[in-house]
Amino acid sequence: MSNESPVPFSTTIYVRDHCLCLHVQRAARSLARLFDDALRPVALTNNQFSLMMALNRPSPVPMKPVAELLAMDQTTLTAALKVLQKRGLVIVEANPEDRRSRLLSLTVAGQELLAAAVPIWTETHAVLDRKLNDLSRLRQDLLAIS
Amino acid sequence: MSNESPVPFSTTIYVRDHCLCLHVQRAARSLARLFDDALRPVALTNNQFSLMMALNRPSPVPMKPVAELLAMDQTTLTAALKVLQKRGLVIVEANPEDRRSRLLSLTVAGQELLAAAVPIWTETHAVLDRKLNDLSRLRQDLLAIS
DNA sequence: GCATATTACATTGATATCAATATAATTTCG
């Protein structure tokens, strides 16, 4: 009878209960679903909302700092921008000061859609806030990771 | 001059600093990269590791409880299983007690690969543990989300 | 100034994620 698992079941229990990566991935999926659902009326995902919010600045931004703010691979950002660009929500233009670089900004339509999304975010976040104990503590703990 | 943003920049700053969804997504990406890097020698992603660990049980499991444990859509689980199945790491078999259902388990090769991955998880997690203040508190806060 | 290193971004391919939808099997209830 050599069909015993090389990894004891107790280890499985331990990892299930202690793996921070697993816990964060689960929370990420749950929160993504929550905000995706809420933002559906404006046809934005939580990712698209965060990205567009990151582009809502007084002047256009290059891609690098945006990718860093979102802790997102630059290639992921390229892909995400294409979708929003096709929908006429963001502008990707050449940077005259550095021709390797692109400058990102919202179109007027993008600004208007973002404005429509903000109250949804506020409401959804308020519900979440009431449900959780100490949101600011959690936020700070998460900041230590990324 | 009507090209002022409908969403004031101060709101952008506020969302950036307070949105729990954004913070969790960022942490999720960072941690995923950390564990994906570490697990590369055994050719597993953090997701695949968590999934295989969830299948490391005394007896085969149906898909539903696994999807729930991982807080993952059932269709995502179906897709993830296909990859591991093709690599000969997991078995998906019919459930004689309920013919709608599938029973999931690890192959011997899967068990062996998982056994090779566990020390990597332990080491990576230990490094993380030393870097963070209060891991158990963070875990508990995350549990309240998913 | 020029060769080399670095930086900023794009493309491709593989896996991940979920909504919408479909199918088949089981359960429930009248």
Added chain:
DNA sequence: CGAAATTATATTGATATCAATGTAATATGC
């Protein structure tokens, strides 16, 4: 028992994620 509701899973299509790789432009060091 049989129709309707529910449950468990699969498929498709769109977006998300990153590694590997490539390209072009800028910066660096001699």
